[in-house]
Amino acid sequence: MNDLLAVLWIARKDLLHETRSKATTVATLFFSALTLVVLAFAIGQDERLLQDAASGALWVALAFAGVISAAQSYQADLEDGAFDQLLTTPVPRAAVYLGKLLANWLFMLVLGVMLLPVTLVLYGASLPASWPWLIATLALGTLGFALIAVFYAGLTANLRARESLLPVLMFPVVVPILLAAVRASGALIAADDLELAAGWLRLLVGFDLVYAVLCTAIYHFVVEE
Amino acid sequence: MEAESAIALRGLVRGYGRRAVLKRLDLEVTPGKVVALFGANGAGKTTLLRLLATRLRPSDGTASVFGHDVVRAGHEVRKRIATLAVFGGAYATLTAREHLRLDAALRERTALDPDDLLARVGLADSADALVRTYSSGMRKRLGLARLLAAGADLWLLDEPHAALDEAGQDLLDQLVREARARGVTVLMATHERSRSRRLADAALLLVDGRLQRSDGVPERA
Amino acid sequence: MSDASERLRRPAWLRIWGAALVPLFLVGAWLGLVWSPPDVNQGNLIRIMYAHVSVAWIGFVAVALTAFFGALFLWRSRRRDDVLAVASAEMALLFSSLTIIGGMTYSRPTLNTFWTWDAKLTLTALMVALLVGYFIVRALIDDPVRRGRVSAVVAIVVATSLPFNYLAAEWFRTLHPSRAIALDGSGVTMAPEMLATLLFNTVVAGLVYGWFLVDRARLGRIEAQLETERAERELATPSAGGVVRV
Numbered sequence: 001m002n003d004l005l006a007v008l009w010i011a012r013k014d015l016l017h018e019t020r021s022k023a024t025t026v027a028t029l030f031f032s033a034l035t036l037v038v039l040a041f042a043i044g045q046d047e048r049l050l051q052d053a054a055s056g057a058l059w060v061a062l063a064f065a066g067v068i069s070a071a072q073s074y075q076a077d078l079e080d081g082a083f084d085q086l087l088t089t090p091v092p093r094a095a096v097y098l099g100k101l102l103a104n105w106l107f108m109l110v111l112g113v114m115l116l117p118v119t120l121v122l123y124g125a126s127l128p129a130s131w132p133w134l135i136a137t138l139a140l141g142t143l144g145f146a147l148i149a150v151f152y153a154g155l156t157a158n159l160r161a162r163e164s165l166l167p168v169l170m171f172p173v174v175v176p177i178l179l180a181a182v183r184a185s186g187a188l189i190a191a192d193d194l195e196l197a198a199g200w201l202r203l204l205v206g207f208d209l210v211y212a213v214l215c216t217a218i219y220h221f222v223v224e225e
Numbered sequence: 226m227e228a229e230s231a232i233a234l235r236g237l238v239r240g241y242g243r244r245a246v247l248k249r250l251d252l253e254v255t256p257g258k259v260v261a262l263f264g265a266n267g268a269g270k271t272t273l274l275r276l277l278a279t280r281l282r283p284s285d286g287t288a289s290v291f292g293h294d295v296v297r298a299g300h301e302v303r304k305r306i307a308t309l310a311v312f313g314g315a316y317a318t319l320t321a322r323e324h325l326r327l328d329a330a331l332r333e334r335t336a337l338d339p340d341d342l343l344a345r346v347g348l349a350d351s352a353d354a355l356v357r358t359y360s361s362g363m364r365k366r367l368g369l370a371r372l373l374a375a376g377a378d379l380w381l382l383d384e385p386h387a388a389l390d391e392a393g394q395d396l397l398d399q400l401v402r403e404a405r406a407r408g409v410t411v412l413m414a415t416h417e418r419s420r421s422r423r424l425a426d427a428a429l430l431l432v433d434g435r436l437q438r439s440d441g442v443p444e445r446a
Numbered sequence: 447m448s449d450a451s452e453r454l455r456r457p458a459w460l461r462i463w464g465a466a467l468v469p470l471f472l473v474g475a476w477l478g479l480v481w482s483p484p485d486v487n488q489g490n491l492i493r494i495m496y497a498h499v500s501v502a503w504i505g506f507v508a509v510a511l512t513a514f515f516g517a518l519f520l521w522r523s524r525r526r527d528d529v530l531a532v533a534s535a536e537m538a539l540l541f542s543s544l545t546i547i548g549g550m551t552y553s554r555p556t557l558n559t560f561w562t563w564d565a566k567l568t569l570t571a572l573m574v575a576l577l578v579g580y581f582i583v584r585a586l587i588d589d590p591v592r593r594g595r596v597s598a599v600v601a602i603v604v605a606t607s608l609p610f611n612y613l614a615a616e617w618f619r620t621l622h623p624s625r626a627i628a629l630d631g632s633g634v635t636m637a638p639e640m641l642a643t644l645l646f647n648t649v650v651a652g653l654v655y656g657w658f659l660v661d662r663a664r665l666g667r668i669e670a671q672l673e674t675e676r677a678e679r680e681l682a683t684p685s686a687g688g689v690v691r692v
Contacts, residue, residue, distance in 0.1 A: 002333050009330040013319060020318040020355065076316060080364065085314030088278040089375075090303040091331040151603070155596060159586045168582065169600070172575040173607045176614035183618075199617065207610050214606055221520060221599045225281050225592065241589055241677060248681050251689040260692050284591060427692035436690050 006091045010099025011106075017076045018107055024072060032065035032111060033118060040122045047124055054123035055186035059178055061115055063145065066108050067167055070149035073100055074157040093220035101150045108142035120189075128192040134185055137197065140204040141181030147208065148174050151215045154222045180204050229292040231256040231379055231410035232277060236286030239272055246272045248434035249286065256291075256378075259401060259411040261421040263439055264431030270414035271311070273431070274381045277412070278308050290379060307375035309382040313364030314371075317357035321348055321367050324356070328371055342370045346396065361388040369400060380404060382413035386420060398424050453668055456661065463657050467650070474650045477643040491555060492640070498548030500648035502570065504655050505541030506608070508534050509573060511659075512580075513605035516598030525674075528594035529666030531601060532584065533659050539577045541655070545570045565615040572611050576604040590673070 018025050039057040043050055077083030087096070113135070120127060128134065152170045156162040184200035187193040232254040240246040246269040254260055264270050275281045276288055279299040287294060293301040308314070315324055325339040343352045346366040356364060365388045372380060380401075386394050394417075401411055401424055415421045422428065428439035456464070478496035515531035518524075549567040580600050587593035 006331050009327055013316065013323075013327060016323070017316065017318040076318065079317060080312040081310040081314045082316045084275070084278075084280055085308055085310050085371075086331070087280060088303055088306060088308045088381075089328065089331040090300055090333075092300070148603075155583075155599065159583070161586065165582065165586070169579040172572050172579065172611075173603060175572055176607070176610040179614040179618055203610070203613055203617070210606065210610075214602070218520075218599055218602065221595055224595070225275075238681060241591075241673075244588075245677070245681060253689055253691045255692065258692060282591070284589070429690065429692065438690060438692070 003092055003095050006095040007099045007102065010086075010091075010096055011102035014073050014076075014100055014103030015106065017073070018069075018103070021076075028065050028068050028072075029111065029114070031068070032061040032115060035061040035064055036115065036119055036122055050123045051125045051190060052186070054119050054125045055189050056182050057123065058112070058115055058119045058185065059141070059182050061119075062108060062112055062142065063171075063174075063178060065111055066104070066142070066145050066149050067170070069107050070104055070146070070153040071156075071162070071166055073104060073150070074153050078157060087223060093223060094216045096223070097150065097154070097216055097219035100154075101146055104150050105143050105146040108146055109139055112138040112142055125189050128188050130188055130192055130194050130197075133194060133197060133201075134188045137181055137184045137188065137201060137204070140201060140208060141177060141184075144177035144181075144204060144208045144211065145174055147211045147215055148177075151211075151219065151222065154219070158225070176203065177207055180207070229256075230254055230289075231258070231291060232412065233289045233292075234286070235288075237276070237283055237288050238285035239269070239276055239281060239283055241284060245284070245434055247276075250436050252429075252436055254410060254412065256410050257405065257408050258426045259405050259424060260413070261425035261428040261439075262412060262414040262431065263416070263418065263421075263428060264414070268431040269434055270431055271383055274308070274383050274412070274414055277302075277379075278306060278381050279303055305378045307372050307377035307380055309365075309368045309372050309380070309385055311383045311387060312361065313356075313368040313388075315356045315359075315364055315367050318355060320353050320355055321370070322352045324367060324371060325374055328374055332375060334374070334376060337374050342374055345373070346370045347393075362390055362393055365389050366393060366396075369397060373400065378409060380409055380411045380413075382411065382415075384415055385413050386415055386417040394420060456664070460657070460660060460664070463653070464661070467654055467657060470650045470653065474643075474647040477646055482639045482643040483637055491552070494548060494552050496643050496647045498545065498552060499644060500651040501541050501548065502545040502566065503648055504651040505538055505545055505570070505573070507652070508538035508541060508655060509577070509601075509608065510605050512538060513598075513601040516594075516601040519594050520598050523591070525590075525594075525670045526663065526667055528590075528598070529670060530659065530663045531594070531598060533662035533666060535577060535580055535601065536662065537655050537658055539574065539581070541651075542570050542573045542577065546574065565612065565618070568615040568618070569608070569612050572615075573608065576607065580604060590670075 036057055039053070039060065040050065043053050043057075074083070077086070087093075116134070116138070117127075119125070148170050149166075152173075153166055156165045156169065159165060180200040180203045184197040184204070187196040187200070230253045232252060234250045234252040237247055237250040237252075238245055250273070262270050262273070272281065276283060277290060277295065279295045279302050282296055287296075289295060290302045291305050293305070295302050319327070321343055322339045325337075325342060329335065329337075339352065340349065343349050346369045348363060348366055348370065351359065351363060356367065359367070365385075372382075385397050389397060398420065401413075404411060405426075413421065413425075430437050430439040474496070478493050482493070482496070484490050484492065512531050512534040515527050515534060519527035519531060546567065549564070549570065553564070553567070580597055583600050584593055584597045587596060
């Protein structure tokens, strides 16, 4: 119960940081929207091609923003030794991880819900009848991504070359997440095919469950020095 | 039978080979003492404090706080300590009041009245301002308020006098004396020799990764 | 001096093991190139499979063992477990690189392209990327204990990701069935001679891995011992004399 409270407090702290450092947050949002536009330019005028690429573009934009926001959440921690001090309180390391995860996941999920209509308009696709499943795909996919991003961002936070190291470490691990999320939302956007999406959603659920348990259990090795 | 030591180091090493920062330290600190820790920049004072705060693992040897090993019983150690970081250790995007409530939640303590605490350290007017608008001295004062709120048995202070004005330093000394009266043990790394010698029961000197007693400190009962 | 060279000597059983690898390898090559029959569909091309698949299998075992030794190091903090972990990771990187070369050799004549999004080949490429990350992390940390602990965490995450990567790659492929071809021979009817040849070559690959692992771990242990002795000498300079009490 008290540990749950600690999780919420840490999430609150990170979310307050996101909303109070507006310039950075807005820049991240703008950057991901811009990614969508640039990708649309790169794909060209072919309507069919654009529609097929919609879900892929959405997840590329989300992935970029997710890496940036995970790295930034530790940047705030490392200033003035605030994280160091936080970790000398008797709060379980797992609660720290879950709190930061919760904040990062919410950020990505909100971003995803905001980018979805933008994507549909830019890529000439329409909202499928099974749109609640599209939101579920967004939730499961961003959760899986945030699980790895928050974990590895903690690991790279006090290493040299952390900016380039984080994507190098995490992208091969999140390949199944991105692949499954792209396929599932693609099946929904392009064909409204719930049956095809269901298989990929199961993979997302399995990935999220396994890594939620694993990362929570070994996070204390990540923050020790 | 004497009560167990507040701090006990046995053959403590941190770092590796030629670059070892702490080289086989053996130390016992009696509970309730205020101990000053002197040493040149880079002598390893912060390393020792972070190690006792369970943030660094010993490379060899052991360190324990009130009988709890910092590696194997880190959680127990963290229940007994409170730290003050050089730059205050606060989040730039939270207010002073939010810090005190965050700490209270993480330490599972019912919060002392934040207004009282902040008034005590002279931050009453800035309680709801973001820390990023604070001066370095104000950040240190916020650190003092969080220290008081922690209710810990061992204070680990990293250059507590630095960045504080004259009144702030007097306040710090006063708080340390009150803490000692309550039985709190204090270990403070510092360059403020004259102030610390008046304040401390004993002084240690870190030279070249080794500990020795620093002479000229009056032993109190 | 003689002490040092004594230390560096391989024990007899390890020398015998190493010497036995050469004839075993030659027998495996003979089985694959001469003794086993050509495949009904793929003809002599199938012979690449014996080297390719055996190496790929052992590569996966090596990644799993890297994570296993890493976990042991986190648990008991013995230097030798970290040495075994890194030795296993080096072999995993070598074997998965060989697997990719083998896969490309195989797909060039069958599919007329060097790269195919075959599930296992894609998986192996990802594995190389994951292992490169592991070695970058190791290179960035100087403190040997911390290096071992952080890289052990990376190894555990990496090994866990392999089944998911496999599933994703496998399902990804089924959406393009026309371009897919099984590179592990599972689509091929295996004659008993072929199966025997594959198994024999897998055992040889396993013995090569095991030998390098043991020998590398032996060298690593000596290295660690020397480092510890040097560190001890440096720490042993003037003792402060007893416990400081305050």
